[in-house]
Amino acid sequence: GEGRVSVIGLGEMGRVLASSLLDAGWEVTVWNRTAARADALVERGAVRAGSAAEAVRGGALVLVCLLDYGTVRDVLEPAAGELEGRALVNLTNGTPGQAAEFAAWAAGRGAKYLDGGMMAIPSTLATEEAFIFYSGDESVLTGHRAALEVLGTPHYLGRDTGLAPLYDLALLTAMDMMFAGFHHAVAMALSREGGSAAGVTGHLVPWLTNMARVLPAFAGEVDAHRATGAAPALSQGLDVQRAGALNLIAAAREAGVSTDLLERSRAQLDALLAAGRTDWDSPLSVRQVRGEPLV
Ligand code: NDP
DSSP states (O other): OTTEEEEEOOSHHHHHHHHHHHHTTOEEEEEOSSGGGGHHHHHTTOEEOSSHHHHHHTOSEEEEOOSOHHHHHHHHGGGGGGOTTOEEEEOOOOOHHHHHHHHHHHHHTTOEEEEEEEEOOTTTTTSTTOEEEEEEOHHHHHHTHHHHHHHSEEEEEESOTTHHHHHHHHHHHHHHHHHHHHHHHHHHHTTSTTOOHHHHHHHHHHHHHHHHTTHHHHHHHHHHHHHHOOOOSSEEEHHHHHHHHHHHHHHHHHHTOOOHHHHHHHHHHHHHHHTTOOEEEHHHHHHHHTTOOOO
């Protein structure tokens, strides 16, 4: 019936998907290459499918969470005959291009396909903190909203299948750079007797939280600039920015830590100056990262 959900892939994330659906009272069918990973779920009432095809047959809604898109394709290929009319949600991480390619494959087998990007880790999946990007066939979300809401707050981004993986990877990219910055800050703190990782982190968290609150204003200027060419109000002289960047580099050298990350920022500021710009603003930085003309 409509209450049946199948979960294909019982890794760190897939096991939480399945167990949270069980907790919420759904009838759950599970399949995993390494069958033993289903044991604890089966003890709690999940139905063990003998194959991926059987798992697809067992669910009005089929969730897939595997290593990568190549694996998804390999696992679902033998189940292709079962996909007709099925709501298929792929929560596996991949690129927008991979998602579009897979969506075409799934559509060719008659599946209603929704791509998903989980903004959660195993310990936060299916909690208040979790949110999930979706793109593709919106009828899958509207038809199965109650089950999908168990996993995290859904954010539907549009018909273009690539949007969910695009936003997912955009957020992960920013996170990656934040973590790189964090490790750099800790390395600097450790360069002097009185500094410590915990000490600097206690101040870094409120600082980054405050700075994150500036981002919507930057984003507003980027969008306004792209729409109408509106001049940004939040700007700063490039000379001041460059002096700051040189300080960061000099401080890193004094601390004996790598300047790699900082040299990249300096090179970007130098390129803006070389292009004749005098002021920095957020729309300009975005244009630079996009490889668009700076003048
Ligand atoms: P795991 O490594 O824990 O699980 C990987 C899953 O893929 C297992 O079910 C594994 O089966 C299966 N698998 C791997 N290779 C094959 C194969 N050749 N044939 C069949 N099955 C295969 O990964 P996660 O659960 O952590 O991640 C799953 C997806 O979720 C990834 O795309 C990841 O990027 C994404 N994700 C993960 C997050 C995290 O914090 N972990 C956060 C957000 C997204 P088996 O048990 O047999 O090895």
